[in-house]
Amino acid sequence: MRRRLALLLWAVSLPLFAADCPDWTAVRAERELAALHARLSAWNAAYRREGTSPVSDAVYDQAGARLDAWRNCFPDLAREARPSTAGPAGELVHPVPQAGLAKLDDGAAVRAWLARRDDVWLQPKVDGVAVTLVYEGGRLVRAISRGDGRRGQDWTDRARGLPAVPERLPASAPERLVLQGELYRRLDDHVQAEAGSAGARGDVVGWLARERLDAARAARIGLFVWGWPDGPSTMAERLAGLEALGFPDTARWSRPVGDLDAVRARREAWYRGPLPFATDGVVLKQGRRPGIAARRAEPPRWAAAWKHPPREALAEVRGVAFPVGRTGRITPLLHLVPVELDGRTLRRVSVGSLERWEALDIRPGDRVVVALAGLTIPRLEGVAWRAAERAAVTPPGPDAHHRLSCWHPRPGCEGQFLARLAWLSGERALDIPGVGPGTWRALVAAGRVDGLLDWLALSPAALVTAEGIGEVRAARLASAFAAARSRPFAAWLAALGPPPGWESGAAPGWSALAARSPAEWRALPGVGAVRAEALGDFFSHPEVRRLAARLAEAGIAGFRPRQR
Known part of the structure; x- marks a missing residue:
């Protein structure tokens, strides 16, 4: 559907x-x-x-x-008013149009819809591939894909290989029977609120497209019949009739509902509870409806859909930034025209890597699809379409930043240098209370911090010259900076940001670590050739050695040369 x-x-x-x-x-x-x-x-x-x-x-x-x-x-532009839905020649005509459903946006719309009706039933809106089945003399003679609702592809041969689609009906079946339903992927304890549709519809499409569908995959395709156009006049009779014909899912997943509270409770239960298929909402149906002669290729008045909250949104890209992390990794960031999704306002989303940005080639004006990972973190799903006029975007060169670059806030190095400072004060290094990226940004902007360890010499009088730092906060910062001097050697070494692996066989002081050759690093457990070379480069780097010397002058334990 x-x-x-x-x-x-x-x-x-x-x-x-x-x-x-x-x-x-x-x-x-x-x-x-x-x-x-x-x-x-x-x-x-x-x-x-x-x-x-x-x-x-x-x-x-x-x-x-x-x-x-x-x-x-732009009303003066002359172009076809709607994108074409024309399909290829040779499609089959649906005996009864698959017209789709009108959408109810919220609880108020559902209440208004219910107020004009009685004998209402609720079904899950199964997320699968719509199909029309035609039986004559109890035998399956046609299976037609939805197509545009009037015509679709001939899926008869494919449907005959599915255990969920009976090729023969019981003797009690009508001479001619038209059913409309959804071919879905069978799932185990699927929770829509957590997993979304999990690609279930795409899996069914892919399986049906195979030249030969093996028995195992065929068995994983179920059928939910949601329409029997010329069936009995009441819902109860239709459900019983479908079950007797060999289509039990419809009766199992149909519930009578009397008011909005009942609809909302069942919709929530199906959204957050385990189901054997993916869904994208619920469908409300009046128990009695017109016969087949009254059907039209338009949404019926006796049924409507109330979809689950959208898991994705369309967003316009306002700009592209290229933040640089402590290790020199560039993580492109898209600034978005604010968009609402699941009660949150999304203003930016990470692309993940420079390589992915280059492959997607996202520019300002492009429209992208965003979702929420774990219901909290914005995630880029892909590009919906590109702007016709492509704005120029110049990313940093791939070799401009690396693990040993940007020890000072020179032009082009501001981001990586600030990331180094944020790491230094973070919980995995010195864990300095009350000091975060904002503090470092203010101190760098004020010209008080031009190197990774300049803060060691800052007095309260110097700290108050930075924007946003008053006398009380300056005193606290000075106290926190002073307390950091007593942190253990391992914390100070971590603050300098060595490559992973330095912890293996860690020596008691700087001198022993700095004296190791790549071969000696490689001999340690868990340290391979690449990591050994990175460790050797780090401990021999001139800037790192200058920082170690400064820590020795400041009396930090572990950095002072060993006494002979």
């Missing part, structure tokens, strides 16, 4: 964008609309061919709403 009447969904979402008209020339507007139009058409084509899409329904709906909003902003 996919593309739930895109026109209606886009119209519902349109007010979100109506007041957000970009400041574009007519030429650029034509190019930007064409780019989005082409992407939506490609998504539609992929869905018709394969029954799935590279993006979620929520992202598809948001993209469609964005296209309509831009058309309102």
Whole structure:
């Protein structure tokens, strides 16, 4: 059940964008609309061919709403009003259109829908691949993919290989039977709120696309029948009839509901509890509905969907930054036009690595898909579509930063130097209370810290010259800095940021460590050739040796030369 009447969904979402008209020339507007139009058409084509899409329904709906909003902003542009959903020739006509469902946005909409109806039932909105099954004389004669709801691909041969789709029905079956349902991947104790759809729909599509579907995979495809257009007039009779015909899932997962509280409770239970399939919401259905002759290729009035909270959102990239970490690793960061997702406002998202950014080539103006990892951390899912006009972005050179670069805040080194300071005061090194990135940023900006250890000599009078540090805080900082002198040698060594592996066979003082050759490092447990070379480079580096000498002058234990 996919593309739930895109026109209606886009119209519902349109007010979100109506007041957000970009400041574009007519030429650029034509190019930007064409780019989005082409992407939506490609998504539609992929869905018709394969029954799935590279993006979620929520992202598809948001993209469609964005296209309509831009058309309102530039009404003089002449272009096809909607992306094409035309499919390839040779498709089969659905005996009854698969019309999709109208969407209820929230509890208030559900309450209003319920107020006009009685005998309402609730079913999970199974996230799978929609199909129409046609039986004649008790035999399966047609299986048709959803396609555009009117026509779809011939899936008959594929369906006959699925244990969940009976090839023969009991003798009590009607002479001609049309069923509509969802082919889904069987899952074990799937919790939608935690795992999302887990790629279940894509798995089914991939399996059905194989030339030969093996028995093990075929058995993992289930069938949920959600429509019997010419079936009995009441829901109870339809459920009993489907079970007798060999389609038990429908009765098992259908519940009568009387009010919003009942709907909300069951929806929440299905969202957070274990199910044998992925879902993307619930479907409310009136028990009695019109017969097959009254069906149209439009959302029925007797059914509606209330989807689960979206797990993804479409976001516009405002800018691209390239923060450098303590070890010189560059982690591109996308600054976003603020977007709401699951009650949170997302303003930035990490790309993960410079290599991934280069592969995706994300620029300001591009639209990306973002999600929440673990419901808290923004995560980049991919690029939805690219801006027609590509802004110039110049990342740092891949060799500009490394583990032994940026010991001072010189131009281009500010980020890595501040990351070194933040590590030094963090809990894995000196663990200095009340000192974080903001403190270091203020001291560097005031010119008080130009090297990794300059803070050792700062008095309260010098500290108050930094923005945001008053006399009381300056006294506390001076006290914390003084207390750090008594931290053990291992903490001070960690503060300098040596490569991993220095802990193996750690010597009692600096002199012994600095005297080790790469071969001696490599002889230690867990230290390979690459790490041994990195350790040798670190302990022999001139800047590191100067820092060690300064710590020796300051009387820090472990750095003073051993007495003969």
